[in-house]
Each structure stands twice: as structure tokens, then as C-alpha cells.
Amino acid sequence: MNYFLICFSIPMQSLSSLPCRSSDGRSGQCRPLVKCVRFLAEVAELRSSPCLLGTGPDGAQERGVCCPHIVRGTATCELDN
Numbered sequence: 001m002n003y004f005l006i007c008f009s010i011p012m013q014s015l016s017s018l019p020c021r022s023s024d025g026r027s028g029q030c031r032p033l034v035k036c037v038r039f040l041a042e043v044a045e046l047r048s049s050p051c052l053l054g055t056g057p058d059g060a061q062e063r064g065v066c067c068p069h070i071v072r073g074t075a076t077c078e079l080d081n
Helices: 040-047
Strands: 019-020 026-030 050-055 059-067 071-072 074-079
Touching: 019 050, 019 071, 026 050
Parallel strands: none
Antiparallel strands: 019 026, 026 059, 050 059, 071 074
């Protein structure tokens, strides 16, 4: 008896990042945690700012974190995906 496994990925309906505010009031984009964290020490802070990414293929709400824009001097930079 032979078995075949077929795998495919269904993208989230709302893939684009939505604007949000972090728990300390900074503006940012709602993203998956793995696409936001730069340093392990940031994980706890980022988790304190949950947000909704959109609806997944099963109809469930996908959660992310509010990834704040990096401020350097007087310029605000947005992280690329």
C-alpha cells in the first residue's frame, strides 16, 4: 500500500502589515513575532503589544505583535519584512 502526502500553504487573507501602537505608545506595524524580533531580550516587550494580523485559512484570527518603527535621531525607519 502506497501513501502520498500532499502539502500546500494557504496564505492569510490579510497578508499586509496593519498599523498599530505598541504598549508604550510607539507607532509600528502588526507582524508575526519572528519577523519583528532582532534581539532575544526584545521578545517579552514585543509580546506585551499583541495585535491581529488577519484571518487564517481556517477562519481563525491570526495574532502578531506590534513591531515599532526604529527611531534613530530625528528620523523614523520602518523595518523591511
